[in-house]
Amino acid sequence: MTSFPNDLRYTHDHEWLRAAGSAWRVGITQFAVDQLGDITLVDLPKEGDLVTKGQRFGTVESVKSVSDLYAPVSGKVTAVNTSLKDSPEQINNEPYGAGWMIELEPTEKVELRELLDTAAYTKHVASQ
16 A cells, blocks of 8 residues: 655545645645556646635546546645646656645635545545
8 A cells, every 4th residue: 555745734635735835735646646547738727826625726637537636725826836737747756746736825724724644544545
């Protein structure tokens, strides 16, 4: 079974968040990458866009399917990993590093407390 980094918070939709100053960097987990297969295209919001927790903020296309990305928390997009446009395979190669997708400045800090820690996410994945 895959192990997941302890310095992250997770969603039931297989996204991760890592504190990056006052913002939170967002990507998809190794579990999601394994389910998707080779990622060929990523559609992400623009810097300055507002996202709402649980709402679609983009898509990931792979050789198997197109999957929606859901905002883990509500907030303003403060950065977008534009290198994914030309090199979406970075998500496959380094989902917790170079494969990050966006950075969010949360508007509802209470939503951060609703995210899963590593133990809870590991249990969630095991039940899938």
